[in-house]
Amino acid sequence: MKQLTSLALHTFQEAVRDRILYSILVFALVLVVGSLAAEQITIGDQAKVVRSFAQSSIDIFASLIAMFLGVSLVYKELDSRTAYTILSRPLPRSRFVLGKYLGLVLTLGVQVAIMVVVYTVVMTLSQGLPPGVVYLSFGLLMLELMLLTAWATLFSCYSGPTTASFFTLAIFTIGHLADDIWTFGSAAESEVVQQTARALYWCLPNFEFFSIRTQAVHGVPVGLDRVIEVMAYGAGYTTVVLAAAVLVFQRRDLK
Amino acid sequence: MIPAVEFVGTGKVYRTGFFMRRIEALRDLTLRVEPGEIFGFIGPNGAGKTTTIKILAGLHESTSGEARIFGVDHRDPKARSRMGFLPERPYFYLHLTAREVLRFYGQLSLVPDDVIARRTGELLERVELSRFADVPLRKYSKGMLQRVGLCQALLHDPDLVVLDEPMSGLDPMGRALVSSLIREEQEAGRTVFFSSHILHDVETLCDRVAIIIGGQLRALGAVEALVAEHGNLEEAFLSEVDRSTPVDPKTLGVMA
Numbered sequence: 001m002k003q004l005t006s007l008a009l010h011t012f013q014e015a016v017r018d019r020i021l022y023s024i025l026v027f028a029l030v031l032v033v034g035s036l037a038a039e040q041i042t043i044g045d046q047a048k049v050v051r052s053f054a055q056s057s058i059d060i061f062a063s064l065i066a067m068f069l070g071v072s073l074v075y076k077e078l079d080s081r082t083a084y085t086i087l088s089r090p091l092p093r094s095r096f097v098l099g100k101y102l103g104l105v106l107t108l109g110v111q112v113a114i115m116v117v118v119y120t121v122v123m124t125l126s127q128g129l130p131p132g133v134v135y136l137s138f139g140l141l142m143l144e145l146m147l148l149t150a151w152a153t154l155f156s157c158y159s160g161p162t163t164a165s166f167f168t169l170a171i172f173t174i175g176h177l178a179d180d181i182w183t184f185g186s187a188a189e190s191e192v193v194q195q196t197a198r199a200l201y202w203c204l205p206n207f208e209f210f211s212i213r214t215q216a217v218h219g220v221p222v223g224l225d226r227v228i229e230v231m232a233y234g235a236g237y238t239t240v241v242l243a244a245a246v247l248v249f250q251r252r253d254l255k
Numbered sequence: 256m257i258p259a260v261e262f263v264g265t266g267k268v269y270r271t272g273f274f275m276r277r278i279e280a281l282r283d284l285t286l287r288v289e290p291g292e293i294f295g296f297i298g299p300n301g302a303g304k305t306t307t308i309k310i311l312a313g314l315h316e317s318t319s320g321e322a323r324i325f326g327v328d329h330r331d332p333k334a335r336s337r338m339g340f341l342p343e344r345p346y347f348y349l350h351l352t353a354r355e356v357l358r359f360y361g362q363l364s365l366v367p368d369d370v371i372a373r374r375t376g377e378l379l380e381r382v383e384l385s386r387f388a389d390v391p392l393r394k395y396s397k398g399m400l401q402r403v404g405l406c407q408a409l410l411h412d413p414d415l416v417v418l419d420e421p422m423s424g425l426d427p428m429g430r431a432l433v434s435s436l437i438r439e440e441q442e443a444g445r446t447v448f449f450s451s452h453i454l455h456d457v458e459t460l461c462d463r464v465a466i467i468i469g470g471q472l473r474a475l476g477a478v479e480a481l482v483a484e485h486g487n488l489e490e491a492f493l494s495e496v497d498r499s500t501p502v503d504p505k506t507l508g509v510m511a
């Protein structure tokens with residue numbers, strides 16, 4: 001436990017030191033400018049357009065940062081050889097991977113929390129306090145980020161940042177199109193194509209499943225059963241991907 | 256008595272490149288280091304010293320045979336709870352200060368916080384870095400980093416200290432410091448296993464030495480015996496190198 005927190009806190013500290021949190025300033029700027037622009041040009045329900053825009057900005061910013069940090073998470077320690085003195089301690093490699101991962105999740109949590117505060121301030125000033133379901137959607141976004149980060153960690157356990165970025169981006173993109181794969185499969189004539197599409201759908205992540213963007217924008221409450229479903233999916237899938245990351249890293253010689 | 260370090264028929268084959276070319280870095284190493292010994296590990300560049308040490312440190316897995324630390328298999332992380340390790344060239348989180356980095360390693364070795372604080376003070380004093388304790392490592396010279404490396408290896412009072420070329424990068428005072436640290440460890444009843452190219456230091460410090468060439472153990476014995484036979488350790492070393500079969504440049508292992 002002490003080993004885990006120590007690793008996680010140092011990972012967090014390093015991200016903060018690398019001025020990752022500064023990216024929030026860019027986010028705040030985009031948010032403010034974007035909402036002002038939306039107020040100028042939209043006819044109809046302005047408040048919803050602005051909320052939708054803000055929501056997407058947070059999703060995209062957080063996902064980009066998750067991928068950016070995730071792909072070099074483990075590789076960096078190997079490349080700078082700081083892993084030598086760390087892994088020669090009585091520290092199972094699984095704990096090392098988990099500690100680094102939790103540090104990254106902590107970083108993302110803080111990042112998202114600050115963005116949500118900025119969001120709340122901007123929204124309250126322009127249209128009043130956002131509906132509660134919006135905050136639930138940010139909670140689910142955190143779960144989505146945990147899964148995305150787990151994938152990035154898996155890739156960073158066996159390849160350099162370039163390859164890992166490529167694979168992570170691929171997973172990110174496919175994961176957002178998962179529903180289309182299903183639709184495509186169901187529409188196909190051939191039995192083989194249908195089965196393959198189904199199999200792919202079940203193996204690949206479905207990031208859209210975490211999204212309750214529509215409800216959040218329209219202020220429609222979400223049922224508890226949906227939330228529980230998403231939590232179970234996120235936790236289960238993340239655990240499997242992290243286990244794979246540990247398995248990959250376990251047997252690896254450190255150069 | 257359980258040996259501090261025990262290799263039984265240990266081998267290591269690296270696979271490199273797209274075609275997974277074999278490089279046999281270590282072949283059939285059988286060796287015991289007894290508790291309380293200072294044991295020297297010498298050999299030419301590329302002989303397999305670092306490979307052997309990395310197996311102990313849990314950084315590489317052996318591909319054949321066994322390796323144990325105080326009787327515990329080297330693959331088990333617990334084997335390293337009684338071991339301290341200094342890599343060939345130590346790398347740290349450079350944004351941390353010496354005090355912070357030692358605290359980090361202490362936590363990873365599950366040392367209580369008050370003990371970490373006390374040991375950090377003692378060790379930094381011992382390696383003459385007290386004045387720089389709160390300076391980020393980014394500003395340290397190579398020799399200063401080597402000294403921090405020694406501190407992290409000794410921080411948790413390990414019963415076995417494994418050092419890969421501990422004298423490299425140090426000035427004459429630094430080398431003398433390492434020598435006396437190694438002696439102090441032995442006086443405290445601990446075991447020291449180290450590799451070095453500085454044969455004079457090995458001769459004066461070690462109880463026993465192993466000479467490894469091309470991944471194979473060529474000589475093993477008390478320093479006194481080797482010196483008695485050859486005059487000094489350097490002569491013993493050179494005559495072993497002369498007698499050894501040439502190294503195959505393709506596999507970097509010994510030619511069959």
Ligand SMILES: Nc1ncnc2c1ncn2[C@@H]1O[C@H](COP(=O)(O)OP(=O)(O)OP(=O)(O)O)[C@@H](O)[C@H]1O
Nearest residue numbers: 255269271278280299300301302303304305306507
């Ligand atoms: N990660 C690796 N992949 C492939 N080959 C390696 C790897 N590490 C070491 N080798 C090879 O194994 C052999 C032994 O290397 P090792 O680093 O153990 O030598 P050494 O005795 O420590 O040498 P030096 O005195 O130069 O430090 C060398 O031929 C080296 O090229």
Ligand SMILES: [Mg+2]
Nearest residue numbers: 304305306343
């Ligand atoms: Mg070496």
